Amino acid sequence: MLQIQESNDEELVLKLWVGQSFVTALRHVIHGEVETMAIEDIVFEKNESQESNEFLSHHISNIVLSCTNIDSFIYKKQCACDNYCQHCSALFHLNVQNEQKSNVTIYSRHLKALNKTVYVTHMDTPLFTLKPGARVDATLIARKGCGDIHAKWRPATVVGFRRDLKVQLHPSITAEQFQSVAKGCPTKVFEDIEDIQSSKCIYCQRCIKQAQDMQLPDLVTIQDVPDYWIFNLESTGSMLPSQIFLAALRIMENRLIKMSEVLT
Ligand code: SF4
Ligand SMILES: [Zn+2]
Secondary structure, three states, X not given: OEEEEEEOOOEEEEEEEOOHHHHHHXXXXXXXXXXXXXXXXXXXXEEOOOOOHHHHHHHHOOOOEEEOOHHHOOOHHHOOOOOOOOOOEEEEEEEEEOOOOOOEEEEHHHOEEOOOXXXXXXOOOEEEEEXXXXXXXXXXXXXXXXXXXXXXXXXXXXXXXXXXXXXXXXXXXXXHHHHHHXXXXXXXXXXXXXXXXXHHOOOOOHHHHHHHHOOOOOOEEEEXXXXXXXXXXXXXXXXXXXXXXXXHXXXXXXXXXXXXXXXX
């Protein structure tokens, strides 16, 4: 069973009814195997910034890229070309010169994409500073990869899961006791006595401690719901969180299909 609790451009929160091994595998596949594009090589024609080629290469290669057709690219090691081609790579040019009288900052938006299907996700990432008259001219080569190769290909910043919990109040709780328990809850589980929001519970145990301090340890009980998980995923911006989740499921499905083919 799957229930969507939150889904937007940055975050996906789901309630999943699966075994722990499944959510563990899902997290591993998202971090390590879902494919994205990232800058892998940079060829400098000119670098008059105050940073070395190595420093700039490392910094720029962490820029998040989005790609609308990741399946149409092949890995560099599978390609017959010597360095790059349209099958394994997408190019960007960075050709900037400071014509002002003071220093200027160069941002990720200054990268010019030569392939319309691969583009910079966040336009306002500062890259470096140029002194008056200084110039940088470079070709950036983006390639397909996944997090198992290097973290810069990871599509998600956060992939987590926790047990779903059932928070219950003793039926005889008074309004005053309820207020005492509710005021310490950091995630607003007790906003409405008639509608306890158990899925928001992070098991900080403050309500339990409060009940114990009131000499009423049975006032609040919190129990695991077996095999129910709250699964959350935050994207780097390279893909929608829902796309990342579906891509991971497809990878797992394909692996199971291959295993069943071997066994039959
Ligand atoms: S354990 Fe913490 S988060 Fe959960 S209901 Fe109690 S106070 Fe709120
Ligand atoms: Zn190639």
